[in-house]
Amino acid sequence: MDLRDYLRVLTRRWCAITALTLLGTAAGALVTYTAVPEYRADAKLFVRLQGGTDADTAQLAQGSLFTQARVQSYAEVASSPLVTRHVVKTLKLGMSPTQLSRRISATVQPDTVLLRLSVTDTRPKRAARISNAVAERFAEVVRNLERPVSAYESPVRLSVTEPAAVPSAPISPRPAVNLALGLLAGLAVGVGFALVREALDTTVRSTQALTEFLAGYGGPSVLGSIVYDSQATTHSVAARDDMHGLRAENFRQLRTSLQFVDVDRPPKVIAVTSPLSGEGKSSVAVNLAATLAETGASVCLVDTDLRRPSTARTLGLVRDAGLTTALIGQAEVEQVLQSAGSFSVLTSGSVPPNPTELLGSTQLTTVLHALAEKFDHVVVDTAPVLPVADASVIASAVDGYLLVVRASRTSRAQVAEALRALRHVGASVLGTVLNMASSKEEHGTYGYAYEYRPQTHAPSRFTRWGGLVRGGRPAPSTGTAPALPTPGGERDVQVAGAEEAPDDAPSPVTAERSAQR
Structure with a gap:
């Protein structure tokens, strides 16, 4: 990194x-x-040797060196029981000599005979009183220790040069x-x-991370990424609910990438699957079908997830009659096809007790081949790869798989295991799609879609997106735009003032900028 x-x-x-x-x-x-606030009171002492008045310079220098050497040992005596026991008894402190010794510290300034005694206490006045009492007792103890047995006075004398004052501010906290x-x-x-x-974290978080992992694993390429949208559950078809929104543009980029997967033999029957459930494969399948239909091609979406079907609920269609109805011969495929506006849908039908055996039958291959002859594109929503074998058994009936990977949830090991399972049955993996990607993880490139929306206050020569005709002149406003016909002859839901334009048609923003140049 x-x-x-x-x-x-x-x-x-x-x-x-x-x-x-x-x-x-x-x-x-x-x-x-x-x-609890603590206060510190400091007292300074001066240590010297007592000598005669006729002491020469050499004796003074020698005495100074002696004092500096001895004063280091004096610092240890300051917190000894000889000092603390007397101070506790004299001041009648509510603590033991050991407790007092923890509050006493003695430091010696380098190359000097000055000694600093510090006492900490929770009361400022008591800290100063204890510090002065310790200094006096300390000087007396040192004199007694240094006094010879037969001598009357000690050669070492400690003098308090600076008594402790009452501290004005605590040292802690x-x-x-x-x-x-x-x-x-x-x-x-x-x-x-x-x-x-x-x-x-072993999950795949960005397109770059997924691309690097697949390159090292020898897997397929990443065909696109779909940005996370909190309103995706209510706006199931991005191109219909917000045709110029971010998710809609992502699916159009995915559609374009699919066109370059195999130029000589373009895939017609595309299965959409994922390693595990809850990764958004059904949403990708629905929006891929809707995006392919934007080009004017006839598209059919088939729900082969016979364990947890969701296409019918997402699009508001009837689920009871669908794929399973046609597989068991109760109805023809044309009789159970339903319209979702710009594309047709073959829902799952009733949930069978043996989904894997039903999907592995030759009847399913016959149904998919019949749909491939009737429609330009067939998008198959399958079950997840890892939990069950439903997605793998239809490998011979489809042209390739599109593996959906959910950002920040699907791990690299799960992606590798799903690819291994599909390759084991000889399936062709067209590519992968990173779903629910974060715009921040994608380096902010998603922001371009918002910046390039058509202007709502377009010039007068542009009425609405559906009002631009060949030659650059506006078409008469009729209040509603003609809907795209579906393969079955039905017309799409009327959307006021909006009509799908081809991918190569200039947007109002592009045309306006060209006119200004």
């Missing part, structure tokens, strides 16, 4: 990183709020430091969490 990949990971996981950073900052604030540490700790945990999640 390079720097851009790391930045992409952090951008994708920004919610988790932000949440953990805020959590760390909140923890720092909680520690600051709940901590420190709000700014705690908040900064909490923020940095939360940010570090968030970044680490994002990187670990990315390392453990």
Whole structure:
């Protein structure tokens, strides 16, 4: 992974990183709020040797070196029981000598004979009182320790040069430091969490990731990606509900890619499947059929998912009479075909008790061949590949499979296993489609579709999309546009002021820009 990949990971996981950073900052604030303030009082002492008045310079220098060497040992005596026991008894403190020793610290300034005694306490006045008492007792203990047995006075003398004063502000907690540490700790945990999640994530998240995986696996190419749309469940046919929307343009790109899969033998009967259920294969099949019908071709959508059929429910059609009705000979195929506007649909029919055996029969091959002779394109919605063998048994009756992979859900292992299962039965995989892709994962290229929508306030020479005729002059407005005829002779649902235009027809935005140049 390079720097851009790391930045992409952090951008994708920004919610988790932000949440953990805020959590760390909140923890720092909680520690600051709940901590008991502590105050520190400092007292300074000067250590020197006592000598005669006739001491020369050499003796003074030697005494100074002796004092600097000894003062390091004096610092350890400050918190000894000889000092703490007397201070606790004298000040009548509500703590033991051991507890007091934990609050005392002694530091020596380098290359000096100055010693600093520090005492921390929850009360500022008591901290100063204890610090001064410790300094006095400490000086007395050191003098006694350094006094020879036969001598009256000690050669070492400690003097308090700066008594402890009552501290004005606590030394802890420190709000700014705690908040900064909490923020940095939360940010570090968030970044680490994002990187670990990315390392453990085996799903396919983007077209680039799917392309790289299939290239290394020796699999088919990626024919397109369909952006995630929260309204896809209510707007089942993207080209009909929002003909210039993002999903509609994605399916048109998929249609174009299919035209270049095999130029010499273009696939006519295309099966749409997925590794597992819930990956949007039925939605892709419905919209692929609708997009193929936009070109004026006759299209039939066949629902061969005999375990969990959904095409009839999605398009609002009758499910009881359909494919299974024709397979068992209760009706002819033409009798159970239904219209979905611009394309025909052969629903699943009643759910049989033996779907795999029924789909593997020669009767299904006969039905699909008959539909292939009548229609320009036949789109077959099949069951998932991995849970059941229904999708594999119809391999001989279709020209190829289109494998739907759901972004951020389907793992690489599942994609590889699905391709292996299809290849095992000799099926031809035309390509893959990344469904429910994130626009951010696709590097923002989906934004072009929104920018290139037809203008709603077009010039007067353009009435509506359906009002542009050959020669660049507007057609008379009739209020409704003629609908596309279906293979059975029915006319599509009337859409006020809108008519499907060929892919090579200029959009109002393109024509207007050309006129301005």
